[in-house]
Amino acid sequence: MTDTHSGPAPMGRRERKKAATRQAIADAALRLFLERGYDDVGIREIAEAADVSTTTLFKHFPVKEALVFDEDSDQETRLLDAVRQRPEGRSIPEALREHALHHRMAAADSDARFTAFFDLVNSTPALHDYVQAMWLRHTDALAAVIAEESGRPADDPACLALAHFALEAPRAARGHDDPRQVITRAFELLEIGWDGLTSAG
Template structure:
């Protein structure tokens, strides 16, 4: 379900990644069929054909099985690859657009399910600010690394504004039941933000 910045190369790493994917896929399937609150970690582990201990080696909490993905490091690497002279907001727009297009092509349904769960489940929604703060710091760091400068207030504000635009876009996309084309919505959001 996740798109890592670089795929694992060793057999052990590939097996771990596959186990993680299987756990996450089974968790989403169970959450959809019986509800997030009605699903236990033991049920997820059984469905994924692993022990509860294995579940917790990959995900520290039940919430993290929904929240965890490899998108942030992937997006950060795309930001760092943008030209240093490009305006920070434009760099974020292009990197997020490229990353979301790739994720959308391979993980559209899982992204929709996970985002819907996060927005509609109080336990997950309560953790949203904490997760967004970590993403904001990652985006700010990637912007700073790309241009060889220290993370300053301007970069933090740009990263926060871009993240707010992305969150509003994802919320709108979920409200439309995923019928709109997400990469196009992201372009529209960044065009609005750029004004």
């Protein structure tokens, strides 16, 4: 008998149209931002470029900064899976380092458009702060998984600290010639501290 419940249900026509509109707005915004700079592009211009009203634009993106960071509902899942599904023998800080290097750096290395995108973010204070705030919203969920995987109490402040600093680490790489090296060194520091803590019980 066929399992009708396996896999997600197909997206309906209304949902497809909504997703297409959202993507069109995000694409138009990014194109204009890359051409002229974030601060020199207005919301009305973006709406016109995407052929939507400003009201429709704000239904999809409540603030201007959100236009640059199209919501990724799988982002937190991938982060937590990096800890839960790490290979045997790999420490939690190592797993988080690999996730940071792979998901936050690999795209920039392989695509000139992503390089331009990261340059835009790094050179625009409003975007710089917004993306970090978005990323840090995963702190509590990551801390809970770290506690679960390490057998520590759910409210252990060390787990919260590791989660916070692991998510903050990529910030230190901004503006450096070799961001990979900076991220690697930051996680080496976290590894030493976590090893010392877990070894001490």
